[in-house]
Amino acid sequence: MAELLQLPFMQRALLAGLVLGLLLSQLGIFVTLRRMAFFSDGIAHAALAGAAIGLLTRRDPLHTALIFSALLAAVIFFLEKRSRLPIDSIIGIMFTSSMALGVVLISLRQGYQPELIGYLFGNILAIRVADLVLIVVLGAAILAFLFSRRRKLTLLALDREMAALAGVDPGRYELLLYVMLACALVLGIRVLGIVLVSAILIIPVSTARLLSRSFRALSCWTVLIAEFTVLAGIFLSYFLDLPTGAVIVLTGSVLFVLAFLASLLIRRS
Numbered sequence: 001m002a003e004l005l006q007l008p009f010m011q012r013a014l015l016a017g018l019v020l021g022l023l024l025s026q027l028g029i030f031v032t033l034r035r036m037a038f039f040s041d042g043i044a045h046a047a048l049a050g051a052a053i054g055l056l057t058r059r060d061p062l063h064t065a066l067i068f069s070a071l072l073a074a075v076i077f078f079l080e081k082r083s084r085l086p087i088d089s090i091i092g093i094m095f096t097s098s099m100a101l102g103v104v105l106i107s108l109r110q111g112y113q114p115e116l117i118g119y120l121f122g123n124i125l126a127i128r129v130a131d132l133v134l135i136v137v138l139g140a141a142i143l144a145f146l147f148s149r150r151r152k153l154t155l156l157a158l159d160r161e162m163a164a165l166a167g168v169d170p171g172r173y174e175l176l177l178y179v180m181l182a183c184a185l186v187l188g189i190r191v192l193g194i195v196l197v198s199a200i201l202i203i204p205v206s207t208a209r210l211l212s213r214s215f216r217a218l219s220c221w222t223v224l225i226a227e228f229t230v231l232a233g234i235f236l237s238y239f240l241d242l243p244t245g246a247v248i249v250l251t252g253s254v255l256f257v258l259a260f261l262a263s264l265l266i267r268r269s
Contacts, residue, residue: 025226122193
């Protein structure tokens with residue numbers, strides 16, 4: 001184990017996993033409170049178009065996916081406010097259109113594309129130094145905002161009208177939440193891939209809800225479960241030689257089942 005921790009790629013993977021586990025778990029609390037699971041899944045899949053733009057123009061796919069997803073989140077927000085369509089219809093239209101655009105753009109580039117496979121299914125053990133720096137810097141900025149505005153965001157998630165009466169600008173904070181969530185999901189794609197990234201938003205907080213009786217306990221349990229899930233998944237995938245993203249999600253799923261069974265036993269007793 002000591003020799004393993006001295007490997008540069010494992011050090012990068014663990015640091016990225018710790019940052020993303022904390023970031024996605026904190027955002028996951030607001031995602032579940034506001035019932036934005038479909039939004040997060042839609043943005044993650046729509047990021048395929050952003051990554052495809054980067055591959056086609058020979059830019060860094062992570063950078064183009066970040067910009068594309070942030071703009072898409074803003075467009076969804078404005079369409080939600082300016083149209084009569086329900087939010088799930090808007091998200092469905094935008095993310096399916098974006099995925100179709102991504103497929104078309106990918107078809108324009110010939111040959112095997114290992115970078116695209118990495119974005120679809122994730123590979124944290126192959127994360128680059130440049131990606132790690134971006135994850136740490138952008139993740140720290142989003143976390144700083146979340147912790148500094150935690151009370152306002154929590155009030156907004158629980159009761160939008162009460163938040164407005166308390167002096168919170170709902171539109172402004174909702175837009176910021178949409179954009180931050182989109183950026184965090186794209187960062188998480190480097191770990192779990194487009195297919196699985198939204199799971200780390202939902203599974204830890206859902207598991208924590210089975211063990212918590214207060215919002216503070218929910219927040220603490222969510223972070224602990226997310227960090228353990230990511231770290232355990234990284235080590236298990238390395239020793240078992242299995243896909244990292246899938247092992248992380250399955251580790252979280254096992255924890256959820258155990259927490260559910262424990263909650264049933266506690267209720268019966």
